[in-house]
Amino acid sequence: xxxxxxxxxxxxxxxxxxxxxxxxxxxxxxxxxxxxxxxxxxxxxxxxxxxxxxxxxxxxxxxxxxxxxxxxxxxxxxxxxxxxxxxxxxxxxxxxxxxxxxxxxxxxxxxxxxxxxxxxxxxxxxxxxxxxxxxxxx
Numbered sequence: 553x554x555x556x557x558x559x560x561x562x563x564x565x566x567x568x569x570x571x572x573x574x575x576x577x578x579x580x581x582x583x584x585x586x587x588x589x590x591x592x593x594x595x596x597x598x599x600x601x602x603x604x605x606x607x608x609x610x611x612x613x614x615x616x617x618x619x620x621x622x623x624x625x626x627x628x629x630x631x632x633x634x635x636x637x638x639x640x641x642x643x644x645x646x647x648x649x650x651x652x653x654x655x656x657x658x659x660x661x662x663x664x665x666x667x668x669x670x671x672x673x674x675x676x677x678x679x680x681x682x683x684x685x686x687x688x689x690x
Contacts, residue, residue, distance in 0.1 A: 578623075587614050588686075591609060591610065618684075636672075645658075
């Protein structure tokens with residue numbers, strides 16, 4: 553692979569890719585479960601001295617939903633990271649070294665490129681687990 557031939561294309565592509573499209577948030581439903589039942593007092597219409605009084609105790613299941621919020625990279629974000637890491641690799645290898653000996657510059661380029669991608673990949677995914685508030689199933 554000739555690094556020198558690809559370098560102008562890498563730099564041009566790096567400048568043209570937007571960095572704002574690095575992650576998108578996705579909500580993934582995990583399921584639901586019942587917790588402590590809900591209860592309430594209701595009035596069936598009876599009254600004492602004209603005042604309504606609660607005379608019926610109702611209960612119902614109370615449900616919570618569990619879900620995960622995942623932040624994942626977009627394709628544009630991954631492309632941008634690859635291009636940025638390629639530029640870092642080329643800078644580490646040195647333009648003079650790349651021109652003089654592309655094969656000789658490759659190990660330095662590859663080491664920097666891989667380190668850069670590994671460090672960026674650690675930030676690709678984040679995960680939050682959440683529960684909804686209880687909902688009474690009246």
